[in-house]
Amino acid sequence: xxxxxxxxxxxxxxRCRKAGLKVTHQRKAIYQTLIESxxxxxxxxxxxxxxxxxxxxxxxxxxxxxxxxxxLGLAFTVEGSGEARRYDGNMHDHQHFKCIKCRRIIDFHHGxxxxxxxxxxxxxxxxxLRKTVYFEGICDKCK
Numbered sequence: 001x002x003x004x005x006x007x008x009x010x011x012x013x014x015r016c017r018k019a020g021l022k023v024t025h026q027r028k029a030i031y032q033t034l035i036e037s038x039x040x041x042x043x044x045x046x047x048x049x050x051x052x053x054x055x056x057x058x059x060x061x062x063x064x065x066x067x068x069x070x071x072l073g074l075a076f077t078v079e080g081s082g083e084a085r086r087y088d089g090n091m092h093d094h095q096h097f098k099c100i101k102c103r104r105i106i107d108f109h110h111g112x113x114x115x116x117x118x119x120x121x122x123x124x125x126x127x128x129l130r131k132t133v134y135f136e137g138i139c140d141k142c143k
Contacts, residue, residue, distance in 0.1 A: 008035060015072050026050075026057055030065045034075055035089035040096075040105040042084040078105055079134060095132070099139035106139065 012031050013023045021027070033049050034041065041049075043063040050057055066087050069075040078086045078096055086105060088096075094109045113133040122128070 012074060015074055019072050021068070021072075026054060026061060027065055029054055029057075030062055031069065031074065031089070034066070034069070034087055037089070038107075040078050040086040040088050042086050044084065046087070076130070079132070095134065097135045097137065097139070099142055100136050101138055101142040104139055104141075 009028075009031075012028075016023050016027065029050050030046060033046050037046075037049075039045070043066050044059065046066065047057070047059045047062040050062065066075065066085075069089075070077055070087070073091070075087050075089050075091075078088050078098075083103070088105075088107075090107060092109075093111075093114045094107045095113050097106045097108060098104070099106075110133075116131050116133070118128050118131070
């Protein structure tokens with residue numbers, strides 16, 4: 001298993017412990033695989049990657065762990081259109097573009113999207129936890 005940024009691992013371990021989660025070898029491997037990926041992988045893609053080094057891991061374990069990471073703010077789900085859930089370990093401000101042909105998800109950052117105003121009627125009724133911008137279209141490779 002390659003070494004990842006020590007600051008990210010320290011933050012990961014602190015968040016797990018604060019939430020009462022043990023920092024296991026499997027959780028570390030799932031987190032590392034997620035944050036090293038630029039593909040916004042599905043649980044199945046993470047599972048196939050980790051299965052090479054941890055033969056006893058199950059798809060259910062990977063799926064539940066990724067969902068828990070989402071709850072803890074260690075990752076988030078990139079919304080899609082009826083496909084397998086995809087995960088993103090990049091917790092810095094950014095937005096997504098998804099190609100409707102090849103299904104690639106591309107990160108980009110446009111600072112003006114970071115602080116989109118919440119309509120007062122929505123803010124009055126709901127507690128907004130996260131704001132995201134997500135574009136769909138045809139990527140440069142498929143165009």
